Amino acid sequence: MDTTPVSPTRSRTRAAWAVPAAAVVAVAAAFAAPPLLASAAPDGLPEVTAEELVARVLEAEPQALSGTVVHTARLGLPDLSMTQVAGADPVSLLGGSTTLRVWTDGEQRSRVSLLGTASEYSVVADGTQAWTYSSSDDEVVHYAMSPQDAARAQELKATATPPADLPTPDELGRQALDRAQEHATVGVDAATTVAGRDAYQVVVTPRSTTTLVGRVVVAVDAQTWTPLRVQVWSSDDAATPALELGFTDVTFAVPDDAVLTFSPPPGAAVREVLVPLPDDASLAQAAPDDLPTSLPTDPSEVPLPEGVTVTGTGWDTIVQLSGVDAAALLAGDPAAVADLPRVDKQFGSEGAQELYEQFAPEGDGPPIDLDTAALYEQLTSPVEGGRALSSTLLSVLVLDDGRVLVGAVPVDALRAAARA
Amino acid sequence: MSLADTAPVHHRGATGRLVRSELALVLGRRRNVVLLVGLAMVPLLLGVVLYLAQDAGLAGQGPPFVARVTGNGLFLVVASLFLCTPFLLPLTIGIASGDAIAGEASTGTLRYLLVVPVARGRLLAVKALGALVFAGAAVLAIAVVGLVAGAALFGVGDLTLLSGTTVPLADGVLRVAGVVVYVGLSMTGLVAVGLFFSTLTEVPVGAMAATVVVAVVSSVLDQLPQVAVIHPALLTHHWFDFAEMLRVVPSADVLAQGLAVQAGWVAVFGALAWARFTTADVSS
Numbered sequence A: 001m002d003t004t005p006v007s008p009t010r011s012r013t014r015a016a017w018a019v020p021a022a023a024v025v026a027v028a029a030a031f032a033a034p035p036l037l038a039s040a041a042p043d044g045l046p047e048v049t050a051e052e053l054v055a056r057v058l059e060a061e062p063q064a065l066s067g068t069v070v071h072t073a074r075l076g077l078p079d080l081s082m083t084q085v086a087g088a089d090p091v092s093l094l095g096g097s098t099t100l101r102v103w104t105d106g107e108q109r110s111r112v113s114l115l116g117t118a119s120e121y122s123v124v125a126d127g128t129q130a131w132t133y134s135s136s137d138d139e140v141v142h143y144a145m146s147p148q149d150a151a152r153a154q155e156l157k158a159t160a161t162p163p164a165d166l167p168t169p170d171e172l173g174r175q176a177l178d179r180a181q182e183h184a185t186v187g188v189d190a191a192t193t194v195a196g197r198d199a200y201q202v203v204v205t206p207r208s209t210t211t212l213v214g215r216v217v218v219a220v221d222a223q224t225w226t227p228l229r230v231q232v233w234s235s236d237d238a239a240t241p242a243l244e245l246g247f248t249d250v251t252f253a254v255p256d257d258a259v260l261t262f263s264p265p266p267g268a269a270v271r272e273v274l275v276p277l278p279d280d281a282s283l284a285q286a287a288p289d290d291l292p293t294s295l296p297t298d299p300s301e302v303p304l305p306e307g308v309t310v311t312g313t314g315w316d317t318i319v320q321l322s323g324v325d326a327a328a329l330l331a332g333d334p335a336a337v338a339d340l341p342r343v344d345k346q347f348g349s350e351g352a353q354e355l356y357e358q359f360a361p362e363g364d365g366p367p368i369d370l371d372t373a374a375l376y377e378q379l380t381s382p383v384e385g386g387r388a389l390s391s392t393l394l395s396v397l398v399l400d401d402g403r404v405l406v407g408a409v410p411v412d413a414l415r416a417a418a419r420a
Numbered sequence B: 001m002s003l004a005d006t007a008p009v010h011h012r013g014a015t016g017r018l019v020r021s022e023l024a025l026v027l028g029r030r031r032n033v034v035l036l037v038g039l040a041m042v043p044l045l046l047g048v049v050l051y052l053a054q055d056a057g058l059a060g061q062g063p064p065f066v067a068r069v070t071g072n073g074l075f076l077v078v079a080s081l082f083l084c085t086p087f088l089l090p091l092t093i094g095i096a097s098g099d100a101i102a103g104e105a106s107t108g109t110l111r112y113l114l115v116v117p118v119a120r121g122r123l124l125a126v127k128a129l130g131a132l133v134f135a136g137a138a139v140l141a142i143a144v145v146g147l148v149a150g151a152a153l154f155g156v157g158d159l160t161l162l163s164g165t166t167v168p169l170a171d172g173v174l175r176v177a178g179v180v181v182y183v184g185l186s187m188t189g190l191v192a193v194g195l196f197f198s199t200l201t202e203v204p205v206g207a208m209a210a211t212v213v214v215a216v217v218s219s220v221l222d223q224l225p226q227v228a229v230i231h232p233a234l235l236t237h238h239w240f241d242f243a244e245m246l247r248v249v250p251s252a253d254v255l256a257q258g259l260a261v262q263a264g265w266v267a268v269f270g271a272l273a274w275a276r277f278t279t280a281d282v283s284s
Helices: A008-040 A050-059 A083-084 A090-094 A149-160 A168-182 A282-288 A326-331 A351-361 A371-379 A411-419 B016-027 B030-053 B074-084 B088-106 B109-115 B120-152 B169-188 B188-200 B203-224 B223-233 B239-246 B252-279
Strands: A065-073 A096-104 A109-117 A120-127 A129-134 A137-144 A184-194 A197-206 A213-221 A227-234 A241-253 A269-274 A306-311 A318-321 A381-383 A387-389 A394-398 A405-409
Touching: A008 B252, A050 A168, A050 A184, A050 A197, A050 A213, A065 A090, A090 A096, A090 A109, A168 A184, A184 A213, A197 A227, A318 A411, A318 B088, A387 A411, A387 B030, A394 A411, A405 A411, B016 B030, B016 B120, B030 B088, B030 B120, B074 B088, B074 B169, B074 B239, B088 B120, B088 B188, B088 B203, B088 B239, B109 B120, B109 B252, B120 B169, B120 B252, B169 B188, B169 B239, B169 B252, B188 B203, B188 B252, B203 B223, B223 B252, B239 B252
Parallel strands: A137 A269
Antiparallel strands: A065 A096, A065 A241, A096 A109, A109 A120, A120 A129, A129 A137, A184 A197, A197 A213, A213 A227, A227 A241, A306 A318, A318 A405, A381 A387, A387 A394, A394 A405
């Protein structure tokens, strides 16, 4: 206790220093309060069952919206720190937090921008064509169909009539739920708030104890039934989700036209990629007249392409590809990637164009980035007979004999499957 | 600790005269002019180098924005600010704001200033204004020289945004002006920090160095994922959010967040500087 008499100057000094103390408290409160308020659990939402919820989501019309999405991956992969060095790049989605902006009119047109410090990677889709634009190398990639294919796609779309016995969303929802419940328990968790909106939560918990996936939680907007957040939890880590993709703010309104249109900026290098539309025969095969009125109940019923085998069931499924020449793919061997499209690179300056033409390889091989091989080396670690990528949710085993095994199980399980 | 003297008698117009003399001092001091000229050299040097090298096959390469300068002179402003923001600008601003009070104390002129019939709080505000004007002048020096050099060397035209959208020149100029204003306002927190350190010591170099160290430590912490939880509150964390101005739809939320953090630093360190300066013994 202070027993000495307080002198007027001392009390003035104290009063003066109380001002910064108050400022600290006020500033801290101003920054801490909004997130706390935003995460408050909503009340007054009517109860729903998992079945109703799934049906509502399937029934919901696609919404026109614009918003900010944060993607966080804690996959336990080596740190790549790509955005700092190379600018916004989809590779950055493999680790850490990435912010994306999303705009869609709920129909044909949308834009997704991956934000980096002072850089951006945009994907703009408009019906049958799409553009990607990377601000760090000022390159546009234009994906489009040939005019004939585009016309055919429009025609197919116009003539396509939904089969009369198309399952209703309720039925489809129940089927999806039944299917999910074969290998997992599906429940509804307490309502939450995502991006300031009330949301229901569906929790899917695998029954298997050997899979790396602990549970999947989807938060669904209570008004529009639009999924607002997906969290995938690893069985290794109960504290934080291994993968999280969710809106931090969202507005349900048709975005501005300027956002949804794209024309290549002057001076940018434009790469044209022709996307082939499968011919009528294979289209007919893909969508047979007797459209399945139920989801396939057994994975073995689905026809598999050659060289692909599936073992295990449910969440322990392991997909095996054979005859993959990983080394040739990484080296950009034209034979290994023969089907990849031709490149036509243009530069702003004439001198640069000449230099490029002088030194660019004559062959038609696509320019595989030099760091693809380095990236592969960095992500995978050597194991007996090949290399393995191990993350908190997914494992990949690349064997020297050309087999590639992928599954949501530990690497050891993949190796056991490879030996079998 | 005792207060040095009773508050002086207040005279009408004394603050105005003090502001005028402070601004003349800050902008007229030879060292400060040299600092401004040094900053202005950055866009000039960058522009000339890019102009001479534009046909060397390296066009379109380099750090963000630098690659785009040859296509549009407006980007010289943005590229120069991008290059100066991490270190050169904080250094210059640290020197000016760290010197504000400590400089007067070290030359023994602070006690004469306190005789001016103006309250200490107001004297501090005048000093803060001087430091802020210098910070603004530093950013403007880069921007104006960048604009002139960019227009002269490469010409200006429609601006291609980071999102790949091209906007008309008038819109582009507005967006670049927005970048300049945002960078200027982003420096206010550092000015407040410098002012506080300046009230602590009579050794101006100490205050200057401490201010620059705060900026450097802040950007180092910003790189460490282990302290990600404090990143949003760091002084330097939002400095590069000026890029928001060059996206197809600038997010007001992101810009407001950056400015709010600066306002927080200004509030805390401004209050600290005020508490220190109004209660300190001034003996020199």
